[in-house]
Amino acid sequence: MSLPIGWYLTLAAVLFGIGAFGLLTRRSALIMFMCIELMLNAVNLTFVTFSRSFSDIGGQAAVFFVMVVAAAEVTVGLGIVVSVFRRRQSTSVDELSELKG
Amino acid sequence: MIASSFAIPDVVTFVVAAALVIFGAIGVITVKNPVHSAISLIGTLIGVAIAFIEQDAQFLAAVQVIVYAGAIVVLFLFVIMFLGVDRKEDVSIEPLVHQRSWAAATVALTVASVIALMAKSHWATGAHRVTGNPGSGNTNVAHIGRTIFTTYLYAFEITAGLLIIAVVGAVVLARRSNQIAEENA
Numbered sequence: 707m708s709l710p711i712g713w714y715l716t717l718a719a720v721l722f723g724i725g726a727f728g729l730l731t732r733r734s735a736l737i738m739f740m741c742i743e744l745m746l747n748a749v750n751l752t753f754v755t756f757s758r759s760f761s762d763i764g765g766q767a768a769v770f771f772v773m774v775v776a777a778a779e780v781t782v783g784l785g786i787v788v789s790v791f792r793r794r795q796s797t798s799v800d801e802l803s804e805l806k807g
Numbered sequence: 808m809i810a811s812s813f814a815i816p817d818v819v820t821f822v823v824a825a826a827l828v829i830f831g832a833i834g835v836i837t838v839k840n841p842v843h844s845a846i847s848l849i850g851t852l853i854g855v856a857i858a859f860i861e862q863d864a865q866f867l868a869a870v871q872v873i874v875y876a877g878a879i880v881v882l883f884l885f886v887i888m889f890l891g892v893d894r895k896e897d898v899s900i901e902p903l904v905h906q907r908s909w910a911a912a913t914v915a916l917t918v919a920s921v922i923a924l925m926a927k928s929h930w931a932t933g934a935h936r937v938t939g940n941p942g943s944g945n946t947n948v949a950h951i952g953r954t955i956f957t958t959y960l961y962a963f964e965i966t967a968g969l970l971i972i973a974v975v976g977a978v979v980l981a982r983r984s985n986q987i988a989e990e991n992a
Binding site: 709712713714715716717719720721722723724725726727728729732734735736737739740741743747748750751754756758763764766767769770771773774775776777778779780781782784785786787788789791792797805 | 809813817818820824825828829831835836841844845848850851855857858859861862863864866867870871874877878881883886887889890895906907910911913914915917921922925926940946948951954957958959962963968970972973974976977978979980981985
């Protein structure tokens with residue numbers, strides 16, 4: 707348990723970057739949701755690392771709530787994907803352009 | 808040199824967890840088949856769980872495996888199968904010109920600045936141990952339970968309402984309404 711926090715923080719930053727890159731480049735709504743999960747996990751890892759660094763359980767409690775919100779977000783998000791797919795037969799976000807000015 | 812300054816098991820564990828996390832994440836964003844993306848996502852989630860255990864967050868590691876790698880990924884797979892979108896997506900076409908290079912440049916800049924900030928700053932500025940030491944092993948579970956049911960009790964109660972709302976919302980969204988059914992008929 708003696709590794710410096712910088713290792714974990716760097717890993718979390720890289721994971722967040724990969725998730726953000728995927729979110730910006732992939733066009734399938736399902737893959738974009740998975741990328742959001744990657745980014746949430748990177749933030750969770752940062753929370754736990756600082757929780758250890760500051761000897762404060764509050765960081766782990768925050769991760770607990772992030773997990774709850776992530777579960778709710780995925781549930782509603784996939785419900786939206788399912789209802790969009792019913793109308794359009796596609797999950798590509800490029801085809802959802804009605805609001806384009 | 809690295810192995811001499813830290814305990815070797817810690818380093819090995821970290822390297823394994825980091826490899827799982829990074830390769831899983833790269834798999835999620837590069838493979839064409841959404842099912843394979845979901846499987847790669849499990850790798851990343853397990854890697855993060857290992858990093859949690861390494862940092863004395865045993866309860867969160869268990870929840871990570873059960874809720875994330877269990878429930879959420881299964882939900883993804885279920886929707887992929889349900890919609891029948893497990894065909895390959897063509898990732899060779901860029902929808903916008905130079906989208907990938909701009910995205911890569913922005914993300915690389917952000918990550919590099921975060922890491923630079925991390926290397927330059929001093930962390931231990933705030934007050935330590937506001938809500939107590941995380942503990943390890945059995946005490947970690949007891950500790951996080953005591954914290955959630957005392958300090959964060961209101962937030963915890965609100966998550967119950969949030970989950971109910973999410974479940975009802977998902978049912979309403981996924982239900983085929985009569986109007987749409989008539990339009991399709």
